[in-house]
Amino acid sequence: MKFAVLSVPDFALHSLRRGEPGLCGRALALVSGEGRRARVTEASAEAQGVAPGLAATLAMSRCPGIVLRPRDPASEVEAQRLLVAAAFTLSPRVESTDGGCCTIDLQGADPARAEALMRLRAAELAGAGLPARIGAGATPLLASYAARRADPVLVVREPRDFLAPLPLSFAGPTPEQEGILRGWGIATLGGLTALAKAEVGRRMGAEGVLLWERAAGEATRVLRHVEPALSFAAQWTYEPPVESIEPLFFKLRRFAERVAFELRGAGFVAEKLSLTLLLEDGGDHRREFRLPEPGADVEGWMRILNGHLAEVRTDARVAGVRLVAAPARPPEKQEGLFDTCLRDPASFWENIERIAAIVGDDRVGTPAPLDTHRPDAFSMGRPAEAVAPAAGPPVHPASGPTLRRFRPPWPVRVTCDAGLPALLEGGRLEGRVRGEVCAALGPWRSAGDWWKPQAWAVETWQVELAAGGLYQLARTDGGWCVEGMLD
Amino acid sequence: MSAASQTVSALRSLLSARFPERNRRPCGGVPADVPPLDEALGGGLPAGRLTELVSAVPSGGGQTVVARLLAATQAARQRIALVDGADGFAPGAVPDDVLRHLVWVRCSESAQAFAVADILVRDGNYAAVVIDLRGCAERALRRTPSSIWHRLQRAAEASSVAVLVQTTFPLVPAVPWRLVLDTPLSLADAAAPREDVAGRIAVRTERSHAQAAEELAG
Numbered sequence: 200m201k202f203a204v205l206s207v208p209d210f211a212l213h214s215l216r217r218g219e220p221g222l223c224g225r226a227l228a229l230v231s232g233e234g235r236r237a238r239v240t241e242a243s244a245e246a247q248g249v250a251p252g253l254a255a256t257l258a259m260s261r262c263p264g265i266v267l268r269p270r271d272p273a274s275e276v277e278a279q280r281l282l283v284a285a286a287f288t289l290s291p292r293v294e295s296t297d298g299g300c301c302t303i304d305l306q307g308a309d310p311a312r313a314e315a316l317m318r319l320r321a322a323e324l325a326g327a328g329l330p331a332r333i334g335a336g337a338t339p340l341l342a343s344y345a346a347r348r349a350d351p352v353l354v355v356r357e358p359r360d361f362l363a364p365l366p367l368s369f370a371g372p373t374p375e376q377e378g379i380l381r382g383w384g385i386a387t388l389g390g391l392t393a394l395a396k397a398e399v400g401r402r403m404g405a406e407g408v409l410l411w412e413r414a415a416g417e418a419t420r421v422l423r424h425v426e427p428a429l430s431f432a433a434q435w436t437y438e439p440p441v442e443s444i445e446p447l448f449f450k451l452r453r454f455a456e457r458v459a460f461e462l463r464g465a466g467f468v469a470e471k472l473s474l475t476l477l478l479e480d481g482g483d484h485r486r487e488f489r490l491p492e493p494g495a496d497v498e499g500w501m502r503i504l505n506g507h508l509a510e511v512r513t514d515a516r517v518a519g520v521r522l523v524a525a526p527a528r529p530p531e532k533q534e535g536l537f538d539t540c541l542r543d544p545a546s547f548w549e550n551i552e553r554i555a556a557i558v559g560d561d562r563v564g565t566p567a568p569l570d571t572h573r574p575d576a577f578s579m580g581r582p583a584e585a586v587a588p589a590a591g592p593p594v595h596p597a598s599g600p601t602l603r604r605f606r607p608p609w610p611v612r613v614t615c616d617a618g619l620p621a622l623l624e625g626g627r628l629e630g631r632v633r634g635e636v637c638a639a640l641g642p643w644r645s646a647g648d649w650w651k652p653q654a655w656a657v658e659t660w661q662v663e664l665a666a667g668g669l670y671q672l673a674r675t676d677g678g679w680c681v682e683g684m685l686d
Numbered sequence: 687m688s689a690a691s692q693t694v695s696a697l698r699s700l701l702s703a704r705f706p707e708r709n710r711r712p713c714g715g716v717p718a719d720v721p722p723l724d725e726a727l728g729g730g731l732p733a734g735r736l737t738e739l740v741s742a743v744p745s746g747g748g749q750t751v752v753a754r755l756l757a758a759t760q761a762a763r764q765r766i767a768l769v770d771g772a773d774g775f776a777p778g779a780v781p782d783d784v785l786r787h788l789v790w791v792r793c794s795e796s797a798q799a800f801a802v803a804d805i806l807v808r809d810g811n812y813a814a815v816v817i818d819l820r821g822c823a824e825r826a827l828r829r830t831p832s833s834i835w836h837r838l839q840r841a842a843e844a845s846s847v848a849v850l851v852q853t854t855f856p857l858v859p860a861v862p863w864r865l866v867l868d869t870p871l872s873l874a875d876a877a878a879p880r881e882d883v884a885g886r887i888a889v890r891t892e893r894s895h896a897q898a899a900e901e902l903a904g
Contacts, residue, residue: 541765547811554791554802562792566777566785577777579790586763586787593781599876600883601749602779603820638873663873668744683776685871686741686749 200310200354203303203317203335205286206346207278207324210299211270212241214278217328218271220449226265230255237267277433278329281457285320285331287427287464289313294422300346302339304422314354321351327456336361341416344369358416363389370413376403388414428461431469431524440479440516444508447476447520451504452497454522459495467526468493472500474507477519484513489581491548493527499545503552510556540585551582572645573655574673574682575604600685602671608680613672620662620672623681638663642674661685716814716848719758719881720751722889726865731755731814731848736839737863738851740892741820746867747887748852749779752816754884755850756784764813767791767806771799772821796822800834807841807849815842818852832859856892864893 207213211229216222226245230237237255248261255267275298282301286293292304305313317333324331334345336355344365345353355361365388367380385391391399391414400408412418433454441447451474462469470493476484488503504522541547554563564579614622619639641660648654658674659682669685717730723739724730731737741748752768752775759766760783767789768775775792777785791806793799796819803817819827835858842849851858858864869888878886 541811543810546809550805550809551789553805557801558791558793558798564790565788566775566790568778568782568785575776575778582789583786586760586765588763589761590783593783597753597779597781597880598878598883599880600745600747600871601753601880602776603749603774604776605821606773640873640876661873661876667870669871669873669876683774684744684749685876686745686747 200308200313200335200356201304201306201337202339202342203289203305203313203333204296204339204342204346205282205301205303205320205324205331205333206343207282207299207329207331209241209243210278210329211275212243213329214274214299215268215271216243217278217453218274218450220445222266226262228255228258228265228267229270230258230267231269239267240270273435277435277453277457280428281327281329281453281460282324282331283425284428284457284460284464285324288320288460289316291427292422292424293427295425300343302342302422304424305335310354314352317352317354323456323460325351327453336416338416338419339422340413340418340420344416355416359389359392362392362414362416363387365389367391367414370410372410373406376407376410379403427465429465431458431461431465431467431526432521433458434519434521436477436519437517440518442516444511447508447517448501448505450520451508451522452501454520455497455500455504458522458524459497459500462495462524462526465526466528468495468529469500469524470527471525472503473521473523473525474504475521475523476511476513476517477521478513478515479518480515482515484511488552491544491551493529499549502549506549506553507556544584547582572647574645574657574659575606600669602683603686604683605681608673608682611672611679611681613674613679620660623662623664623670623672635665636662637665641672716755716762716764717758718751718850719754720747720884720887720889722885722887723751723865726889726891727863731850732863733813733848734843734846735862736835736842736849736851736858737865738853738856738858738861740856740864740866741852741854742866742868743870745870747871747883748820748867749774750871750880750884750887751850752818752852753780753784753880755814755816756780756788759813760784760787762813763787765789765811767809767812767815769793769799769803769806769815769817771796771817771819774818774821796826796830800830803838803849804834804841807838807847808845810845810847812847814848814850816850816852819857820852820854824855827853827857830857835859835861861893863891866890866892 212227216227226243228239228242228246228249231240232238239249239251239253239255239258241251242249246262246265249258258265279298283293283295286301286303290303290305290308294302296302321331321333332346332349333352334342334349336342336345337358341355341358345355367386367388370388391411396408396411399411435450470490472488474486486507551563561579565582566577567580569576569578611623611625613620620636622635639660639662642658644658646656660672661669662672663669671682671685673680673682715730715732717724739748765787769791771793773792775790791802793802799817799819806812806815856864867887868890875883875886
């Protein structure tokens with residue numbers, strides 16, 4: 200087993216179908232030409248009674264409900280990229296032979312492992328909407344014959360036994376050659392190769408020798424290798440623009456499948472995904488997702504993308520979509536023996552993304568105070584994967600009741616007596632904070648950033664109301680406000 | 687025993703036998719390191735259960751309970767989530783060290799808080815989830831369908847997470863534990879170490895697990 204061929208029968212048909220959710224399970228045929236000259240070129244299995252060459256009008260009468268479409272070059276390009284990407288996961292030496300066909304140089308590969316991988320890829324491609332057949336053999340030609348007979352994988356170990364019953368058409372004889380051979384009573388490759396090669400050459404010339412070699416599966420050639428993908432991106436333009444998210448989901452899944460194959464083929468995993476929705480009005484909606492665990496798991500990606508898209512509202516219809524995966528080397532790490540890590544990292548990060556879609560990106564995470572004394576200054580960071588052990592006892596242990604902030608602070612009128620707050624009142628505070636102050640602590644004055652335009656200065660008080668309740672007041676140039684409750 | 691009671695009892699036995707996993711009682715708890723609270727709950731916030739903490743008066747100590755719970759879970763190296771219904775948590779009010787295991791969700795309304803809580807309680811990576819609904823619009827809270835709470839309760843049971851619901855009035859129907867903070871702290875506590883303040887929080891048990899079970903049983 201030196202070569203493998205990855206082939207998709209009815210490639211144009213499957214390419215079109217995998218790009219449009221509405222075509223799944225329906226009778227579908229590709230047509231070429233227009234009007235009365237339109238002819239069926241490929242027909243799906245559901246299209247009963249429709250065969251290539253049939254007039255489009257006749258196809259519609261024979262199979263009511265059939266969908267007739269011209270070929271879609273963009274879908275075919277996307278499907279071919281998927282096929283090539285899948286081929287690169289089997290070997291780094293790949294030829295993009297034709298639409299729906301890749302030839303892979305497997306020399307040096309472990310045969311048992313290669314066969315298992317081929318079966319896996321065939322199943323994955325079928326799941327991605329491309330029912331591929333994979334054949335393997337000693338020459339590219341033999342592998343291509345095997346692919347035509349595979350279901351879905353066929354490895355030819357005994358070429359003579361495999362080739363003998365195959366019809367002569369596999370070797371591609373010219374009509375003239377076919378007529379001669381039929382006259383000799385030869386209808387299979389085995390029948391032709393049973394004749395001596397030199398005798399065939401003497402009677403049919405050099406062309407006959409080439410036919411004999413093709414029939415014997417001996418013809419070999421140099422593969423035109425293609426380079427693996429260096430950027431892991433996919434883009435699609437909708438014509439017309441779409442208003443709902445279902446077409447986006449469908450297309451993104453197809454993109455994700457292809458990009459995941461490309462990453463795996465190149466030995467990478469994705470650490471970030473970048474999604475861009477191109478809007479009809481020229482604007483766009485961009486979002487970057489840092490993956491919980493770098494990988495190439497399409498289902499995990501889709502859960503993150505779907506969770507975000509379900510909450511997205513755009514001002515205009517979506518005219519295009521772009522998905523870019525940032526590659527990284529697969530993670531290799533070992534946690535500490537006593538680290539308490541996440542039980543289910545995938546679920547954790549997916550849920551963080553889902554929550555971010557509900558409340559906003561900047562409103563979920565782990566808070567960290569900023570290096571300033573400015574009140575309520577903090578940043579929201581990415582939660583840690585492991586809970587670190589507690590540090591030693593703090594230099595300044597927390598004291599007193601804990602502040603619960605009012606955001607934004609409540610404006611209040613404060614009447615002072617002998618420099619201390621004595622009465623709180625204010626229109627916004629009716630029924631909430633109003634009353635006589637029975638005890639007050641303060642002031643604590645702080646200021647900062649005086650060298651910047653955002654200079655600040657605040658005077659803080661803690662007061663206890665006679666009616667009950669501890670509150671923190673702040674006095675700035677703008678007046679008094681209740682910052683929160685000490686609770 | 688009446689015929690109806692016998693029927694209900696037989697039905698329960700049948701369900702217990704057929705669905706033993708549904709009858710499993712979560713065990714363990716998450717100590718809040720607030721002695722009056724832990725004492726009332728028999729050791730800490732029960733895992734797999736909802737506990738309602740009603741701040742019936744201002745400055746009853748509800749936020750100090752959150753701060754102590756953060757410190758206690760950090761010491762135990764457990765992860766905790768805070769669903770902040772009115773965005774009232776002040777990171778600067780607690781030591782930096784006790785924030786590193788916290789996932790804080792700043793909601794702007796109660797509906798968001800419920801949606802987020804539903805996700806977090808099912809997550810399975812958290813030892814405790816605090817749902818702070820103080821400061822949320824009372825009308826919206828009173829219109830909350832009881833099915834939301836039952837759904838949260840079932841989810842908590844499945845993931846064995848301790849759920850603390852902070853409210854200003856009794857809100858959660860058939861909650862296993864409802865504790866009320868009805869004595870305000872005073873400004874004299876301002877200089878006291880926080881663990882001392884936590885020890886002074888007055889906790890009244892309005893409903894215990896046994897009462898809730900009786901209520902559910904009808």
